[in-house]
Amino acid sequence: MKKQIIEFKEKEYKQSIENLDKAIREINEAITVLIANGKTTIDMDFIIDLSTDTRAFINTVFYGKLTEILKIYGVDIQKYDLSRDETTRNLASSAIQYLWEAAKKMHISYLTKYLLNEKFIIIKDNVAEKAPNAEDNLKENFTIYTLNDRQYKTTDIVNNIIKELRELEKINVDPNTFFTVHGLYKVDNEWKIQAKSFQNIN
Secondary structure: OOOOEEEEOHHHHHHHHHHHHHHHHHHHHHHHHHHHOOOOOOOHHHHHHHHHOHHHHHHHHHHHHHHHHHHHOOOOHHHOOHHHOHHHHHHHHHHOHHHHHHHHOOOOOOOOHHHOOOOOEEEEOOEEEEOOOHHHHHHHHOEEEOOOHHHHHHHHHHHHHHHHHHHHHHOOOOHHHOOOOOOEEEEOOEEEEOHHHHOOOO
16 A cells, blocks of 8 residues: 655654753763762663653662662561661662652653653763664654555645645635635645544545
8 A cells, every 4th residue: 555644743843853852961961960879881771760760760779779788787678677777778768869869850751751762862881862863763753644545545635735725825815715724734834734634534
């Protein structure tokens, strides 16, 4: 089956590029904190856990650190009552405090979480940077294609309608003089197809 582009969401794509640049800056700020506190190897999995599941991830690290401290004193974590030993608890908590500081450097929301993917961001030698094909991959994310033969044919017809609309505009005639245009919108004075209009064309 042949396919063609119905709609490229240019506004959303441009915003995603800005969000990507911002995410990379913030990840590198977090990495600086991590390295300053002795973390020598950082990968995307670590950053994803720290930025998107922060509390659970840091709690896991906390109990790991607590286990290490108790082991020094020959105490089994399974038999340890955390509520009755503020000193050891504070010692473990202080040891992982830098993770909270690093996490606060990153402002990853549910809207930008998808950027934490090696299609878009890679970490090389403890430095975050754009993946080689990041912008192309983002462009693909915001490109909507025809899914069947009817949508393909409809796109051809609508594109021909757009050509006629442009011809009307060339002679300073508003297309809305004759009919209300549905399923189309304008960006930078260019007609675009609204992909959601194709939802019921199966």
